[in-house]
Amino acid sequence: MTESPREHGRQEQQGRSWVPWLVTALVVLLAGGVLFLANRGSQQAQALAEQSRQAxxxxxNRARDAEAARKQLEEKLAAAEAERAKLSTEKEQLSTEKEQLSQTVQEQEAELAKLKATYDDLQDKMKAEIANGAIRLSQDAGRIQVDLVDKVLFDSGDASISTRGQEVLTRLGGVLSKVEDKHIQVSGHTDDSPPSQKLQGTFPTNWELSVARAVNVVRFLQEKGGVPARRLVAAGYGEMRPISPNATPQGRARNRRIEVLLMPDLPAQRNAAAVRKALAGSTAGKNAVKPAKGTK
Incomplete structure (x- = not known):
């Protein structure tokens, strides 16, 4: 049976009616796909952006940590360099101190050797007087002391040097003139008995007598013994420094003496203090007086 043209057209029209819906559906699907892809792309972009931010x-953070580590390392290196410089300085100081100590030890050894040579020389030159007790020789702390009882050098109560005293001092001066690094202090001492009335016009007190004797010994050592004057010091102590009780004749005899003290020649800045210490106890009575005779 044949379709009429109207029916055929209606069928074609019915057949084409679903196309817009299909197009709409495709458009919706496509838009959805585009939106999905766009949303997914946005999420991926955000994820990438977040990853980039975190990175x-x-x-x-790594750069800050690296910078902090670099600064810490620089500080450690600077501290190590400062410590190295400090240790280097301390090493140099220790080396210098070691050299100075070694030099000091050598100087002390040389000083002790010279001191022993002087002491041995004095013992040899004065052995007769040492043997009979007229001279006592001692050494301590780099110093040599020669104690001469007054009767070896002076007649009783006299400040002038006797003939025997001149002979003794000549031998003593022969040793002292060779000593170049010592100050030589000559000090006079008496017992506690005041000068007799006969002598008081010349020696009012024992100060004057002790000083006169010390000065005369110094002058003799300089003029006859060849000892340089710049190394000599005269002092008088009177009865103020006894070495024995004055209660017995023997004790008083020991106290009447001349002491010759050889002291180290210290550097200029310390020399004045050393001399003041060595001369402690002496007074204005150290002034020189002219030799005179009397009876003590």
Whole structure:
């Protein structure tokens, strides 16, 4: 049976009616796909951006940590360099101190050797007087002391040097003139008995008598013994420094003496203090007086 043209057209029209819906559906699907892809792309972009931000933060943190580590290392290196410089300075100081100590030890050894040579020389030159007790020789702390009882050098109560005293002092001066690094202090001492009335016009007190004797010994050592005057010092102590009780004749005899003290020649800045210490106890009575005779 044949379709009429109207029916055929209606069928074609019915057949084409679903196309708009299909197009609409396709458009919706396509738009949805585009939106999905766009949304997915946005999420991926955000994820990538977040990853980039985190990576940047991590890189910045690592850079800060690296900078902090670098600064800490620089500080440690600077501290190590300062410590090295300090140790180097201390090493140099220790080396210098070691050299100075070694030099000091050598100087002390040389000083002790010279001191022993002088002491031995004095013992040899004065052995007769040492043997009979007229001279006592001692050494301590780099110093040599020669004690001469007054009767070896002076007649009783006299400040002038006797003939025997001149002979003794000549031998003593022969040793002292060779000593170049010592100050030589000559000090006079008496017992506690005041000068007799006969002598008081010349020696009012024992100060004057002790000083006169010391000065005469110094002058003799300089003029006859060849000892340089710059190394000589005269002092008088009177009865103020006894070495024995004055209660017995023997004790008083020991106290009447001349002491010759050889002291180290210290540097100029310390010399004045050393001399003041060595001369402690002496007074204005150290002034020189002219030799005179009397009876003590």
């Amino acid at each position: 940047a933060e991590e890189a910045a």
